[in-house]
Amino acid sequence: MASPSPSSHHLSLLAKPSPPPPPQPLGLRFRFPPNRSAAPSLSRPAGSRFRCSASQTGFFNRLGRLIKEKAKSDVEKIFSGFSKTRENLAVIDELLLYWNLADTDRVLDELEEALLVADFGPRITVRIVDRLREDILAGKLKSGAEIKDTLKKSVLELLTTKGSKTELQLGFRKPAVVMIVGVNGGGKTTSLGKLANRLKREGAKVLLAAGDTFRAAASDQLEIWAERTGCEIVLAEGEKPKASSVLSRAVKRGKEQGFDVVLCDTSGRLHTNYSLMEELVACKKAVAKVVPGAPNEILLVLDGTTGLNMLPQAREFNDVVGVTGYILTKLDGSARGGCVVSVVDELGIPVKFVGVGEGVEDLQPFDAEAFVDAIFA
């Protein structure tokens, strides 16, 4: 994990107006040296080029933060992405508008149902409703508006106590390696492409690795994303290529050619298929051999339309490979946005991105506050 580096130089790069930064000492510059894309030199002593330096730590911290910061300015996008969940939960406003103490049981029953329909899951729903009931009976909440406020606070608390580290953690060694895993058709390749787009836009040099060696069309799909985002790509070679070899080759190239981030696609697999899950462990080991500490992130893609079915997937993938964050996709088409909360609560793993459409811009860094505002508008 990246250790925090001096904050002054980070702050100057966030999207806030600020005076021009003072000249910085060489070791704290953000840009990599101009020769970073130079051809690999095999004679270079191992480790001399990729050792941890303040500039790399700074770059990756900045990248993670910058992307996260953007989430706050993208609230409108998140709002439109969650429109179905919001419509679904709008019934809560109607309920609370005419709330009075004598009506508490009926209102809380209906509120409970609305949360369950939105896939908050039974455990969380009961916890939220019980807390509201206690506060109402204790006389702490005296109006519908106060009840709604406490409801929002409870959801925010659930998200921030267990899944607060929503920034990408890219470590301090070049290249940072991100593996994208998940079941078939969840949106791995699409999310990888969108993520490449974001990272590239922030100035990172990104390499894509076509680690889905299972489906013939998978590398074509990733090649289209490489073209669309202007990123280079490492493809599988030979007959029956092994995913771990492709990823290992990609990370080696990333290391030799000064890439900042290598994004690794993988085949979709059922979390119940033991041998396919083991293949992921092999992939993980293969990249760690090339860059110690890699992969920095293992992002599990979960399809928002599957609702609570995603919970066993999350548990299994986490047990086998250790998931560092979720990407929740297809929340644009789903009225089940509450699953964001249940999946964070279940394993204490943060949601890092949400997919709210099929376009290149439709991957939003997750921001708990914006999310709560979006679903309980």
Ligand SMILES: Nc1nc2c(ncn2[C@@H]2O[C@H](COP(=O)(O)OP(=O)(O)OP(=O)(O)O)[C@@H](O)[C@H]2O)c(=O)[nH]1
């Ligand atoms: N509406 C919507 N569609 C999405 C989103 N993310 C992905 N999709 C669509 O979901 C479908 C599957 O996406 P892929 O990226 O190919 O999924 P995958 O997990 O890589 O699939 P496999 O490699 O076959 O396991 C595609 O049609 C995508 O356009 C999203 O956030 N919203």
Ligand SMILES: [Mg+2]
């Ligand atoms: Mg794919």
